[in-house]
Amino acid sequence: MFEKILIPNPCSEKPSSIRPRKGVIIGLGQVGLACAYSLLIQNCFDELVLQDIDADKLEGEVMDLSHGISFLPPTDLKSGTVADVGQNADIVIITAGVAQRQGESRLSLLERNFAIYKDILKDVVKYCPDSIILVVSNPVDILTYATLKITGFPSSRVIGSGTVLDSARFRSLIAQEMGIDARSVHAYIIGEHGDSKVPVWSTANIGGMKLVPDGWENLAQDEQNKLSDIFYNVKNAAYEIIQRKGYTSYAIGLATTDIVKAILNSQERILTVSGFMSGFYGIEDVCLSIPRVVNERGILKTVNLTLNEEEEKLLQKSAEILKDVFRQVKL
Structure with missing residues (x-):
């Protein structure tokens, strides 16, 4: 028939x-x-x-x-x-x-x-x-x-998937505070997708204008408080969601799709995916997130992101936390 x-x-x-x-x-x-x-x-x-x-x-x-x-x-x-x-x-x-x-x-x-x-x-x-x-x-x-x-x-x-979602949350909350579209915010969360994640305030910008142009210490106290609150909310977002509904799902589904499209369409996208570290910022033999170029071959290049002294220390600390945990595991 x-x-x-x-x-x-x-x-x-x-x-x-x-x-x-x-x-x-x-x-x-x-x-x-x-x-x-x-x-x-x-x-x-x-x-x-x-x-x-x-x-x-x-x-x-x-x-x-x-x-x-x-x-x-x-x-x-x-x-x-x-x-x-x-x-x-x-x-x-x-x-x-x-x-x-x-x-x-x-x-x-x-x-x-x-x-x-x-x-x-x-x-x-x-x-x-x-x-x-x-x-x-x-x-x-x-x-x-x-x-x-x-x-x-x-x-x-x-x-x-690394800190692709963390970075998206970071941009979204900055955009809400500034009253603009999140796609116009350029800011990264790097390091561990977890409690030791690092906000890169030194390069965060909107339309090329840095949010912290003269260093954190030169911000007014109320400005420091606003930015600290933004990072606090990024860092604790998953815990807040899990407390209310038991799990996170939708945003990580969308973040995963963004990575997949970058691979399948060979977009040469810069994404803060987690990958192997082999010397950047003095970090070796661990996987964590920094901005990387992603295409059909996977991770094509690593962006040599300029960090200030404090951010670099925090990233290295994040790497050591991850290494300490992995040392306890037997493959």
């Missing part, structure tokens, strides 16, 4: 030179679902495989999302594993892990999430050896470093 509805045209096959964009999301909790939804509505992949340990929930979520595909640009969405996408997967997004508890720091999640990652990565290496791995689970910097060490992938192809 159905074969009579659409008659195939022998000359209408997709040219072999056009390769579909393929992705996998491992872990379909609240963050994984937010990523999947955001990626679908922004038409990022031609084929998207969702993987989760809970088979019934996985099938239900895929069914629910699939029923909305007719409202969107078409995506071949299905449940499965990394084995189903084949060796030409572009990006493997890992959101798997246990949820952050109220009042729990990201670093305290490490022991609970690390064992899960070791199992996941065995299959990623086997079935998707040429993919870019995008780590979203927390503590993201530690898990990005672990992913790099376990997989043996080039550091350019192991990326953490």
Whole structure:
């Protein structure tokens, strides 16, 4: 019956030179679902495989999302594993892990999430050896470093979502205070995606005009208080959200999509993703966030951001905190 509805045209096959964009999301909790939804509505992949340990929930979520595909640009969405996408997967997004508890720091999640990652990565290496791995689970910097060490992938192809969301929150709150569009604010949060994150006030600017042109010490007290409040709200945003609704999801889903688009479209975007440090600011052998150029090869370049003395010390301290935590882990 159905074969009579659409008659195939022998000359209408997709040219072999056009390769579909393929992705996998491992872990379909609240963050994984937010990523999947955001990626679908922004038409990022031609084929998207969702993987989760809970088979019934996985099938239900895929069914629910699939029923909305007719409202969107078409995506071949299905449940499965990394084995189903084949060796030409572009990006493997890992959101798997246990949820952050109220009042729990990201670093305290490490022991609970690390064992899960070791199992996941065995299959990623086997079935998707040429993919870019995008780590979203927390503590993201530690898990990005672990992913790099376990997989043996080039550091350019192991990326953490890092402080992309923190930087977005930073710009958003500055924009609210100034009464302008957040896209006109240029400001970064660097270091750990966690309690030791560092605000780079020295280069923060709006339309080329620095927010702190003459140094922090030369700001009036009320100005210092306003900026301190902005960073406090950035630093504690996740804790505040978790206290109220139990988890964060939507904003990290959008941040993940932004990174994916930069990779798939080779945008040469500067994003504060987490990646391997090998000498910048005297920091070695750790993953954390600084501005990096991202394209289809992953991390292409690192921006040699000029930091003042205090910011550089804070970044180095952030790196040492992450190193101290990782020293306690046995790969």
